[in-house]
Amino acid sequence: MVARRSLRPPQTALVLGGGSDIAAACVAALAGHGLRTAVLAARDPDAARARMAAATDRVDLVPIRWDVLDTGALDDLWSTTTQAVGTPDVVLCAVGSLGHHAGLGMSPTDVEAMARTNYAAPAAALAYVAERLAADPGDGRAMVVLSSVAGVRPRRSNFVYGSSKAGLDSFARGLGDALHGSGVRMLVVRPGFVRSRMTTGLDPAPFATDPEVVAGAVARAVAGGRDGVLSVPPLLGPLFAVLANLPRGLWRRIAGDR
Template sequence: MIDANSMPQSVLVFGGGSEIASEVLQILAERRLETVVLCGPGFESMERVRSKIQTVSSAKVDLVHFDVAQANEVAKAADHIFSEYGPIDCVILAAGVLGDQLRDEESPEEVIKVTNVNYVGPAALLTAVRNQLLRQGYGQIVVLSSVAGERVRRSNYIYGASKAALDGFALALGESLADKGIYTLVVRPGFVKTKMTEGLKAAPLSQTPKQVASQIVKAMEQQRTLIWSPPAIRYVMSLYRHLPRAIASKIPM
């Protein structure tokens, strides 16, 4: 059960190898976390997350193969996971892929892949999660979005557009659940120094996964519905979002 400080005892992570999710789990594990279920397509990355958790906690950590890109299968798989491991206090959606913009924009197949991983599969998954949490009568959902979805840019429009779709879906989903004992937190990080962004030039206001995780946990405690990470990037993106397109398109962001 979720405690008085809105901290969960059982957490289910989709995108179980996520570095940001790993840092969130380590913070939660130092409190009263008892059960973690990591779901994803790669067991090697999830094993690393499990090892980190077990260095700070005796929480039970299970690994489950799950491919969010298989959009037609995710609802059935999520329902099975809930029946096997439920009840679940908190669900973290951290699955996502950056892709390679210049390569992918020439390939309809790669566009489908990025869109399935970042939006289509997650939208189906969040719907299944919604139904399960409604049956429980309580729960938390944390969705890792991106500032890239606030205004889609030429430099990464495939990724940005898919994140914009996820962001809008998650925010509205949260509104639909607000009076039902379930709250949804949408997280909009800026540039985060992870393996996914390895090799890319770090943008201004860039952060580490640990910094983002600290802000997420604080927002969970406060039952926030939306945060920017770092908070200052909210003002940067607000300004950028309202620039005329002719000007915005010339800014190397």
Template sequence: MKKKILVIGAGSDVAQALSRLRAERGHILWLTARSQEALQPLLADLKVRYQAEALGFVYDAELHPAEDLMAQLPGIPDEVHVAMGYLGNPDRLDDPKDAARILKVNFSAAVLLMNAVMHAMIEKQIKGVLVGISSVAGERGRKSNFLYGAAKAGFSTYLDGLRNAGFSHGIHVMTVKPGFIRSKMTAGLPLPGPLTASPQQVASAIIKGMKKGRGTVYVLPVWSIIMLLIRNIPDVLFKRLNL
């Protein structure tokens, strides 16, 4: 069956890899990006490679309410992927605008959007799938990215609850915790090779996780062990670590 798939933050390297895999299967893609200029090459790529039915919508989490985006869509999607994210600058505690942006993009806007989609799916009795890309950064706050981590922690908790809420309606909610990804977000950062996934690996893990009806997916399984260890380091030691 041809699905209508909404991808939020379609310019993300992970979202591009995922959109290609979905378009290859003949599904309909509704992409969002922050400007028309950003949307055009993404849509053209899917049309040229796969003759995909793809539409674009301008959506900026800092500017546009979720309802405005929902009102523009030609219907209710069967599948939604929230791939937007903003890492921010951990050294700028004196920058409330950057902090607000981190919280909005990674948490509050993502939540309001998923609420709106879940509501619409329930109303139209669509047994859809919602996928949120969260992060292992949400499993324990670290000095290198605790605002981003806090926002992702909130997002992961929200997704846990949404999964619970969606279950009785036949709606599946999946949380993705990728670990490091080689993408625009981490360009220039020193990433440990064996712990770093490519956007294509993340996209494949998402498809596999959806097929299996998984609740939470660690893209590289080693991250579930790493985070188990990190969560269990006593606070008295943890606060002294340079993480």
């Protein structure tokens, strides 16, 4: 991860997937660094507002009904966002779908839905937003994409989810390179297992953590003007660099059915 010059603290945010538990914790953590207003783009804006309000009362919330699969709605999303906060200082993409099974046995329809929800549609939204941030970079803006260590190496139990996160991760890193010099920086966040609504009912993986821990790392990185890849907890970065290169048989044994 690369440190940049210090920047004006972010005051406004657009959250894609505004109902996410990790996003709620990120907004609360960013409030401690000066965030004042967050636009929450969510399938269920009332639920998103309630979840976010439970996490922090220090940020004005602007909930908008939005579905990532509706790429035709991006103009409306942007227009409502800029009317509310101008060009946002931070755009956080927290859209994701895991379910309790993301591997063999999924129907073609479900595979396509997962690939679209976790990769194709967020990628379209990020490309759209990036152009507009780059056209108005202000004192420096940040895009934050919640990727996952699941994208570093596919596992038999969740390769559909993992591969779609790998696609989004690669897309975001490439987009970050394309934005280099524009005043817009890209932070790609790779959490391990996080105890959130997404993982309710699942056995925690080793190094499981909480949304607040991910959020603290994200807020410090954003406020510190950092970009690049951020693994949470940090140990997962070097660990997965090793795991990604293990022989397949050994990896299958280590990953097991999880």
